[in-house]
Amino acid sequence: MLCDxxxxxxxxxxxxxxDGHATPQNVTGPFPKDHVNEGSNPCYLASEDEPGxxxxxxxxxxxxxxxxxxxxxxxxxxxxxxxxxxxxxxDSQSEDNLRGxxxxxxxGGFQIxxxxxxxxxxxxxxxxxxxLMKRLGRNRxxxxxxxxxxMHSGYRTLTSQLYFAGDPANPVDCxxxxxxxxxxxxxxxxxxxxxxxxxxxxxxxxxxxx
Numbered sequence: 001m002l003c004d005x006x007x008x009x010x011x012x013x014x015x016x017x018x019d020g021h022a023t024p025q026n027v028t029g030p031f032p033k034d035h036v037n038e039g040s041n042p043c044y045l046a047s048e049d050e051p052g053x054x055x056x057x058x059x060x061x062x063x064x065x066x067x068x069x070x071x072x073x074x075x076x077x078x079x080x081x082x083x084x085x086x087x088x089x090x091d092s093q094s095e096d097n098l099r100g101x102x103x104x105x106x107x108g109g110f111q112i113x114x115x116x117x118x119x120x121x122x123x124x125x126x127x128x129x130x131x132l133m134k135r136l137g138r139n140r141x142x143x144x145x146x147x148x149x150x151m152h153s154g155y156r157t158l159t160s161q162l163y164f165a166g167d168p169a170n171p172v173d174c175x176x177x178x179x180x181x182x183x184x185x186x187x188x189x190x191x192x193x194x195x196x197x198x199x200x201x202x203x204x205x206x207x208x209x210x
Contacts, residue, residue: 001129004029005122005138007176022064022205024181026160031086032147034076036099042111043102045077050098052082052115056189057162059200060108061150069108070204073152076101077112079145084120116186116196119144119169133174143169143178148202155204162200 003009004027013025046052061073078099080086087097098117104110122140123130133140145161163170163183170178189195 001123002132004175005129005133005140010176010179018205021203023158023160023203024179025158026179026182027175027177028147028159031088032076032078032149032159033088033096033099034149036076036096036101038074038101038103041102041105041109042113043075043077043100045079045098045100045112045114047097050081050115052117054192054195055114055116055186055198056192056195057110057112057114057146057198057200059110059198059202061104061110061152062108062201062203063155064203064205067203069104070152070155071104071106071108073104073108073150073155073204074101075104075110076149076151077114078147079114079117080120082115082118084118084142084144114146116164117144117146119167122174138174139172140174141169141172142175143167143173145177150202150204152204155206158202158204160202162198 009027017024061070063070087093102110119142122142125134143163144167145163147161150158161182163178165183165185184198184200186196186198189197
């Protein structure tokens, strides 16, 4: 957590980047769960009674070098609810709420139906990191975001996040992870009343040849 909040994690990920065409890695946490059950594509991350602004995220997983779609790529997606709470820290949410695993179709495509997440404050003020951040005059605010991980044989696993353009918390995100490559526009959905739509293509990098 201290490395995240001092910006060291994002700096290390930036230095380790080897392909400028690939979607950049982002901070992993918090609370990834790779063992969630695989579901359908489209993936319904939020139930019908989940409160919040309805959202569709759609796009493709592509080969970073060629731009070609990658059929069958696996995606794991997780996020907090509209109040910034993850299911494993909130007894009011069902197990694995707002978590999903799906496989991209033959065109590398995916659809995820969910809600816009809320931002949150990392940790407590009485922890070692909280005390240090307070003494440094730093906030502990995380901008609203959705986590995702993409995996496919022969490719490097990508763990990243998406952020919402125009959100006032983006410039003050306490782990410095709201880089331009990860900020996306949520626009009024042209086909679904009351929904917003994000279009997101994700480019992953092939493993180097031995």
